[in-house]
Amino acid sequence: MSIRYTLNTETNMLSSNEFNKSLMSIFSLGPTSEEHFVDKNKDYLIHDLRNIEHILDELLNKGVIQQESYDKISALSTSEEKIKELIDGHLKTVGSKDIFQDIAMENLTVLHQGPDSSSSMPSGTDDQYLKSGIFWKTTMLIPSGVWIQLEPEVNCVDSEDAPIYSLQSDAGHFECSVSGLRWVCKEKVSFKYQFGSWEEHMERLETMHYIPGGPLLDITVVAGKLDEAHLPHWICTKDNPTILTKFAVLHIGSWGDVVEPVFEVTPSHVKLSQPIFSPRGVLMRAGFPVKINCKVLIYKTKKAFLTLHVFLIPRDPALQQTIKNKELSSGYKMIEKPYPVNSLKMRDRFILTADMDTAEIYPEKLKLVYEGSDPNFFEVFIESPDNQFQLTMTHGSGPVWTCAIRKDDYQNTAGDIQVMYEEELAKVRCKLVATVSRELVNQLLDDLLEDRVLNEGEKDSILQENNTSADRARCLIDTVRRKGHEASGKIFTHLRSRDPTLSAQLGLPSGRPV
Structure with missing residues (x-):
């Protein structure tokens, strides 16, 4: 399981100064170093810094970067690209680097390492810290009360079912990087x-006068005991304190659905003490205005003229994954843009406009409601765009969200094709693992070794450490994906050559010429 520790910046966290001092002492870097902390540890920050959207928001609010820089960085595909562009192109002064350093310290990801780990650490780190296991035993670095973010292991048992996310931890306070579960x-x-669907419960919720307030999670404890579980929600609580009394939790058991009271609510979670698990999700009492935290998702279709699908949804990771799977399965490309900063009111109607006269947008208005399986969206059609344009979402009171769509976002380039290979490989991973034969895996290993995508050690490791064809296929796919777009394209080429029937059944792209 890939694990990363990330300090969350909400309540009950270390102050920025306290945490900076702690990390400074560990990294052996004083503020008077000749080379700035940001420059000296640039590679480390690019590789391991996450939560880039929050960092960019903070830098924009503090005036370190301007909106043009914000949009340029946000348009990049990966966190690594965004951090590299930020450091190389937009942090020109010592003062700007100091501010970035303070913000980065609050969001820094520390690699999970054992005493024998060989992963690179920040420049200046005393090797004795690694030998003594300080970075391995998190309690020696991260105090109690800080939410440590873990990345789950993802397992697709059946292509028709939702993925299963597995996590394990020692004692402490933790948060899942995918669902936000704490x-x-x-x-x-x-x-x-697993994420569940609210769809089959919506009718019963309506009769009980509730609406979904967070993702539905089916949790199973395999070993040990959770003393507290904090279910994530997307309800905005800061403008209306009385709303805290309207929360509840749905508990789905073999006996039926039970609505349980809530004893503690934070701006992002609902706390359960000594929880007994079954499918659970946060509910909100219906019948009065509710503001929610939202995301805007944009997908570019494969049609001849520029056509965008623009979704406005609650900040629901399960719904976001549903939309992503559906759009990517049609070969569409995601265009990442910042999401609305302020919360929006449920059941309000919103209008999307573009500052281009030739743009056609349907429907005219879109209502913000929870649609769990097939949410509606704005369709933006522009026959011949020749420059960047701006999308703006408004309500009666004015704009609530805006973004710039640039040529690089919508033009078909070689880079777009490369990105498609990596996305497609991730999308078909579960089906490939379930259907690929041992013989085909061995053939692919030989092909990729000949292409120098893999080396002898990697090939031997895949064969020796995995007994079943499914495990070997899973390890092979994950290894190739980590090597980037070029490698992902080559595995598609060899799959089509080795088993054209399977490739056609899975709808695989053609891949790059070998």
Whole structure:
């Protein structure tokens, strides 16, 4: 399991100064170093810094970067690209680097390492810290009360079912990087969960006068015990404190659905003490105005003229994944843009406009409601765009969200094709693992070794450490994906050559010429 520790910046966290001092002492870097911390640890920051959207928001609010720089950086595909562009092109002064350093310290990801780990650490780190295991034992670095972010292991048992996310931790306070689920435990614990669909429960919720307030999670504890579980929600609580009394939790068991009261609500989570698990999700009492935290998702279709699908949805990771799977399965490309900063009111109607006379946008208005399986969207059609343009979403009171769509976002380039290979490989991973034969895996290993995508050591490791064809296929796909777009394109080429029937059934792209 790939694990990363990330300091969350909400309540009950270390102050910026306290955490900076702690990391400074570990990294052996004083503020008077000749080379600035940001420059000296640039590679480390590019590789391991996450939560870039929050960092960019902070830099924009503090005047370190301007809106043009913000949009340029946000348009890049990966966190690594965004951090590199930020450091190389937009942090020109010592003062700007100091501000970035303060913000970065609050969002820094520390690699999960054992005493024998060989991963690179920030320049200046004393090797004794690694040998003594300080970076391995998190309690020696991260105090109690800080939410440590973990990346789950993802397993696709059946292509028709939702993926299973598996997590394990020692004692402490943790948060899943995918769902936002938090937990507190006093001993080692392991558990798994799946996203559920609210769709089949909507009718019953309406009769009980509730609406979904967070993702529906089916959680199973495999070993150990969770002392607390904090279910994520997307309801905005800051403008209306009385709304805290309207929360509840749906508990779905073999006996039926039970609505349970809530005893503690934070701006982002609902707390459950000594929880008994089954499918659970946060509810909100219906019948009065509710503001929610939202995301805007943009996908470019494969049509001859520029056509965009623009979704306005609650900040629901399960719904976001549903939309992503559906759009990518049609070969569409995601265009990443910042999401609305302010919360929006449920059931309000919003209008999307473009500052280009030839743009056609349908429908005229879109209502913000929770649609769990097939949410509606704005369709933006522009026959011959020749420059960047701006999309703006408005309500009666004025604009609530805006973004710039640049040529690089919508033009078909070789880079777009390369990105498609990596996305397609991720999309068909589960089906490939379930259907690929041992013979085909061996053939692909030989092909990729000949192409120098893999080396002898990697090939031997895949064969020796995995007994079944499914495990070997899973390891091979993950290894190739980590090597980037070029490698992902080559595996498609060899799959089509080795098994054209399987490739056609899965709808694989043609790949790059070998």
